[in-house]
Amino acid sequence: MVKLEITVRWGGSGRTKTLIRERRECIKVKREDADWKIYHLIHPGSPITVEVLVRESGLELPVVEESLARLKRYCLVERNGGEVRMLNFGEALIRNQIQYDDALPYTIENGVIKARK
Numbered sequence: 001m002v003k004l005e006i007t008v009r010w011g012g013s014g015r016t017k018t019l020i021r022e023r024r025e026c027i028k029v030k031r032e033d034a035d036w037k038i039y040h041l042i043h044p045g046s047p048i049t050v051e052v053l054v055r056e057s058g059l060e061l062p063v064v065e066e067s068l069a070r071l072k073r074y075c076l077v078e079r080n081g082g083e084v085r086m087l088n089f090g091e092a093l094i095r096n097q098i099q100y101d102d103a104l105p106y107t108i109e110n111g112v113i114k115a116r117k
Contacts, residue, residue, distance in 0.1 A: 031070065034059060038067045039076060039086070047083040075099065 034057075041056050042048050054064050068084060071077040075095040077084050087095065098107055107116050 031067070034063055034067045035070055038064060039071055042077060042084060042086045044086050044088065047080070047085040049082050050084065051082070053084065 037057050037059070038053055041053055050061075050064060050068070053068075054061050057064060059067075068077065068079065072079060075087065075092045077086055078091075095108065098104055105116055106113050108114070
């Protein structure tokens with residue numbers, strides 16, 4: 001049973017909200033919840049396949065693919081064929097800088113640093 005629970009406590013009382021339930025239970029999740037779950041299934045330093053992410057998350061393949069596309073756009077992961085790996089802080093920082101700073105004289109294309117045209 002895959003279950004993700006968040007407990008919020010204030011004033012001595014607590015409330016638990018179940019975000020993602022058992023795999024066989026069909027529910028809709030927010031994009032952010034799917035992204036969070038997928039991102040935290042990827043271990044730093046070791047690539048993981050999309051098939052394993054689908055199996056471990058309990059989400060459908062299109063949901064996982066959409067989530068990975070968003071995580072890549074946010075410069076948090078890198079895809080190489082069927083494998084996905086988490087970017088470390090330095091890599092994410094550089095990619096965000098390259099993506100959003102038009103004044104930089106270089107860019108990265110397919111892992112190669114090139115002069116900006």
